[in-house]
Amino acid sequence: MCGLSGEIRFDDRRPDVAAVERMTDRLAARGPDGRGIWSQGPVALGHRRLKIIDLSERGAQPMTDADTRLTGVFNGCIYNYQEIRAELRALGHRFFSTSDTEVILKAYRQWGTDCVDRLIGMFVFVIVESDTGRVVLARDRLGIKPLYLAHTPGRLRFASTLPALLAGGGVDTSIDPVALHQYLSWHATVAAPRTVLAGVRKLPPATVRVVEPDGSYTDHRYWQPSYTRRAEFAGMDAGDWRDAVLDSLRTAVRRRMVADVPVGVLLSGGLDSSLIVGLLAEEGQKDLATFSVGFESEGGEEGDEFAYSDLIARRYDTDHHQLMVPSDRVSTALDATVAAMSEPMVSHDVVAFHLLSELVSKEVSVVQSGQGADEVFAGYRWYPDMAAVEREREPERYAEVYFDRPHSDMARILQPHVLADHDVSGRFVREHMAAPGAETALDAALRLDTHVMLVDDPVKRVDNMTMDWGLEARVPFLDHELVELAAACPPELKLAQGGKGVLKDAGRKLLPREVVDRPKGYFPVPAIRHMAGPVLERVRQALSAPEARARGIFRDEYLTELLAAPDDHRTHRGANALWHVALLEIWLQTHRIS
Numbered sequence: 140m141c142g143l144s145g146e147i148r149f150d151d152r153r154p155d156v157a158a159v160e161r162m163t164d165r166l167a168a169r170g171p172d173g174r175g176i177w178s179q180g181p182v183a184l185g186h187r188r189l190k191i192i193d194l195s196e197r198g199a200q201p202m203t204d205a206d207t208r209l210t211g212v213f214n215g216c217i218y219n220y221q222e223i224r225a226e227l228r229a230l231g232h233r234f235f236s237t238s239d240t241e242v243i244l245k246a247y248r249q250w251g252t253d254c255v256d257r258l259i260g261m262f263v264f265v266i267v268e269s270d271t272g273r274v275v276l277a278r279d280r281l282g283i284k285p286l287y288l289a290h291t292p293g294r295l296r297f298a299s300t301l302p303a304l305l306a307g308g309g310v311d312t313s314i315d316p317v318a319l320h321q322y323l324s325w326h327a328t329v330a331a332p333r334t335v336l337a338g339v340r341k342l343p344p345a346t347v348r349v350v351e352p353d354g355s356y357t358d359h360r361y362w363q364p365s366y367t368r369r370a371e372f373a374g375m376d377a378g379d380w381r382d383a384v385l386d387s388l389r390t391a392v393r394r395r396m397v398a399d400v401p402v403g404v405l406l407s408g409g410l411d412s413s414l415i416v417g418l419l420a421e422e423g424q425k426d427l428a429t430f431s432v433g434f435e436s437e438g439g440e441e442g443d444e445f446a447y448s449d450l451i452a453r454r455y456d457t458d459h460h461q462l463m464v465p466s467d468r469v470s471t472a473l474d475a476t477v478a479a480m481s482e483p484m485v486s487h488d489v490v491a492f493h494l495l496s497e498l499v500s501k502e503v504s505v506v507q508s509g510q511g512a513d514e515v516f517a518g519y520r521w522y523p524d525m526a527a528v529e530r531e532r533e534p535e536r537y538a539e540v541y542f543d544r545p546h547s548d549m550a551r552i553l554q555p556h557v558l559a560d561h562d563v564s565g566r567f568v569r570e571h572m573a574a575p576g577a578e579t580a581l582d583a584a585l586r587l588d589t590h591v592m593l594v595d596d597p598v599k600r601v602d603n604m605t606m607d608w609g610l611e612a613r614v615p616f617l618d619h620e621l622v623e624l625a626a627a628c629p630p631e632l633k634l635a636q637g638g639k640g641v642l643k644d645a646g647r648k649l650l651p652r653e654v655v656d657r658p659k660g661y662f663p664v665p666a667i668r669h670m671a672g673p674v675l676e677r678v679r680q681a682l683s684a685p686e687a688r689a690r691g692i693f694r695d696e697y698l699t700e701l702l703a704a705p706d707d708h709r710t711h712r713g714a715n716a717l718w719h720v721a722l723l724e725i726w727l728q729t730h731r732i733s
Contacts, residue, residue, distance in 0.1 A: 142166030142299040143212040144185040145265060147274055149354035150293030154183035158307040162298050163187060165306040169299060169606045177201035177210055182267050182274060186212045189609050191398050191505060198238035207248040208269040213240045214299050215262035215284045218394040223257055252347045255361050259394065272352035280362045281617045282344030282594035285481060285602060289339055301339055301481040302730055311338025312732045314692065316559045320549065324542045324564035326712060327485035328596045334482055344594055364623040366582035372627055380632050381644040383624060391618030392418045395507050403428035403503040408447025410646050410655055411509030415615060417649035420455040428503055429457040432495040434464050447654055454651065462498045470673030474729060479607035483726035484600050485719050492604035500608035510597045511616035514588040515625045516642045517633035526581040526630055533580045534569040543710035554691050581630040670705040670715060678721040686733060687724045
């Protein structure tokens with residue numbers, strides 16, 4: 140787990156190594172254990188290293204393989220790197236390290252861009268072919284690891300975070316109206332390849348991009364599971380599916396223990412993280428470090444779920460750590476949390492993740508986390524509504540249950556210069572749901588949530604918040620083989636028991652029933668949900684700042700309405716509407732975007 144950056148020139152000029160160094164230094168938190176810069180011809184690469192696999196300097200990056208004449212940088216972890224290494228050795232390849240980075244370079248030499256099909260893990264890598272000048276960029280199947288891109292005439296820059304790109308300079312920071320529409324529609328999610336800034340794009344998940352020396356490029360999407368019932372699973376009953384899911388999750392959890400350092404678990408006390416702990420205990424893990432966070436109550440809302448996490452910690456005798464955060468710590472941590480965001484994230488639990496990551500990073504460098512189970516196994520409250528709708532009403536019903544706001548509200552919220560001229564978010568959903576490969580309305584919704592909404596909300600949130608403290612988070616529920624299995628699972632088994640039925644059945648084989656059957660919980664952060672004093676003051680400050688007035692994104696009358704009753708206005712999904720709009724301004728100002 141690391142941070143990478145670089146520049147490719149297409150105009151016969153040398154790359155700006157100083158800019159790559161600035162980008163690399165901005166990634167220091169992601170990789171506190173090492174720094175490297177490499178430049179040759181029209182390409183420069185930068186890397187910050189977090190030592191997880193091969194702790195020696197032989198695993199340092201950028202890594203050049205003299206045998207293959209390839210140089211690469213890599214962010215992530217290849218969980219099956221040892222098996223691939225053995226296969227490559229049998230094919231005659233020689234290794235100078237025990238790192239998964241070198242395995243990627245050798246695998247690319249052996250299989251070309253098809254090497255991604257063999258990689259099990261989370262990754263972004265960039266490989267430079269010295270002989271041809273071609274540069275290959277690749278991202279993992281579920282987009283767990285990020286890669287941001289900035290194209291300008293004659294040049295492509297890339298980095299693991301958007302703020303790192305900004306540190307390089309020369310980025311068009313004007314607001315992208317289409318991305319802004321998505322931000323306000325989808326709980327701050329902006330789908331790849333867009334970001335809220337017009338000059339920054341994201342490499343989409345499951346994509347290999349081959350960049351030629353003249354700047355032309357081709358993209359190949361190498362993975363997309365079918366959300367249909369498959370012949371190989373015909374005849375399976377509910378018990379068979381339960382066992383298949385449990386076996387697949389067991390494999391996913393086991394894979395994510397691969398490391399040369401200890402691996403802990405973020406334990407909320409919910410079904411998902413508790414299953415990870417239970418499966419690791421079943422595998423014989425002793426003295427497993429587990430971590431939970433809680434907040435002071437605010438506005439009558441409880442701020443912790445320690446009763447459940449303590450229950451699991453006691454049952455499996457884990458080395459458990461609690462973090463209780465006072466409300467005033469939330470407000471003081473807010474700016475640091477926003478600074479860690481590659482893109483603005485409105486979910487109130489982002490502060491919780493940042494504070495939790497700070498604690499955990501003092502104890503371990505790697506954790507497993509339960510993100511993704513709700514999207515993969517249909518755990519959210521709106522999925523039954525999608526299952527009941529006719530196919531022709533899928534996009535309309537999805538907008539009704541998922542969108543924060545309808546398109547008709549945008550004109551009263553946004554100034555004309557940043558207002559999209561039609562319902563771009565609705566069109567995106569219609570086109571996605573019309574694509575082949577989804578058998579039912581629920582299948583189409585789950586595909587959209589897993590491969591778009593999940594990637595650019597909770598997955599990005601976990602990566603940004605943990606990596607800001609040099610902490611690697613691994614997400615077994617996004618093991619691509621488990622996702623493929625869940626995609627084929629009959630919708631009624633996922634919807635059963637109020638959602639995640641097949642996963643709950645699996646949980647009952649390991650966990651106390653009070654954990655499996657508890658009401659669904661979230662990371663509660665009442666001080667933000669209820670616009671407590673210091674947070675509200677920060678919001679007022681941001682919206683009245685000269686930069687905000689000069690930018691003029693939101694209509695004055697709309698902001699006046701929200702500020703007059705800051706806790707009364709909610710989006711359709713229950714978010715605080717004032718926080719939703721203010722967070723964008725706080726993010727822009729924090730990153731000095733004019």
